[in-house]
Amino acid sequence: MTRATSAQLYEEALQYFPGGVNSPVRAFKSVGGTPLFIDKGEGPFIWDADGQRYIDFNASWGPMILGHNHPKVREEIIKAVEQGTSFGTPTRAENRLANLIFKHNKVIERIRFTSSGTEAAMSAIRLARGATGRDKIIKFDGCYHGHVDSLLVKAGSGLATLGTSSSAGVPEAYAKETIVLPLNNKVAFEQALMDYKDQIAVVAIEPIPANNGLLLQDRDFLTFIRAKTKEHNIMLLFDEVISGFRVGFEGAAGLYDIQPDVVCYGKIIGGGMPVGAFGASADIMDQVAPVGPVYQAGTLSGNPVAMTAGWATLRECSAAGFYDELHTKTARLVQAVNTHADTHGYPLHVVHQGSIFWMAFSKEEHIRAAAQIDSGSMSHFARFHAAALERGVYFGPSGYEVGFVSAAHTVELLDEAAQRINDALDATFA
């Protein structure tokens, strides 16, 4: 295998973009080496600039639930493009996507489309603050909600303290409006409510935290924060940018049967085009402009080409049995790798929820909070990542990232992928 062309393109990109990339984790910093430049994708495969084919488990970080370049999605996108790409007016494409969503998703009654998950989270937080007249928010260590100022915050010292900024350029005054708590910890949550309850507008959580490993929460913890937020008139925000339309059409809210007040979507909802969304009950969403006082807008929001990609994708996802099949296939892959790792005594446990999986290089089976992750284990992942690439299997270039199985990954291909992954593990621990 040669990556000469990718390396050359990366050299060129370094002259244009900070770190050669337009989003930081793409730069391969945590696994070493230089990023692959991808020329095309088809079904479960991507091809790099040197013409090599990889089985893709990154799925553009989640959106490509049907695999790449799905013929029905492509066909609809081309039809949309032929009509023109943007008008800055309402279009039928927005209605069509919203109608499909509401037909199969009872978690929300009104939706507003944005162009990214970050915008959706930012707008949802503003909505919660506007609707409650309170300023503080609670987020959890290990949950990511996009690069929103008030959410780029890490925990202070102690169980329930005001946060400190985790990025240069975020004023401490913003960070102080955010309380960062450990996941899956009722005691810390109760303490924070005791200290700040009348000031808290919203509790934001990824109900299936999938941006810092896959930190599966006890359902009991989620129902607990649902009950407590209700009791104190605090809004509960489910950030389902990854889990929405991924673990089921109604996301984690449907899976766990928990009704949040506000929900964010992204990734799959745009079918590979830039779309995010936030939604809630009609009452809450009536706080948003032009009906209500909470301002929110976007030149390209509801873009007809992007709406069409989302609609064509979700139409496939809404078919009977779609998610069951995806979940069964993923379980088979995960089991094949776990069995191999167990047999050889490797420090690896693959966890999954539906078609989201995470290779935790640790013997611990139940990692539920960010602090439980052994950062030393990431050197195993770096070696594994390189070995998997050599064997034609592509994972996101960080051990904190999850993988995704798409509908285009057949059982036969997943069996082959498991074999290659197991070979890569043997090389990692040789």
Ligand SMILES: *Cc1c(COP(=O)(O)O)cnc(C)c1O
């Ligand atoms: C990806 C992601 C975001 C940010 O979405 P962008 O489209 O990258 O802005 C927000 N929240 C979660 C849970 C995500 O996974």
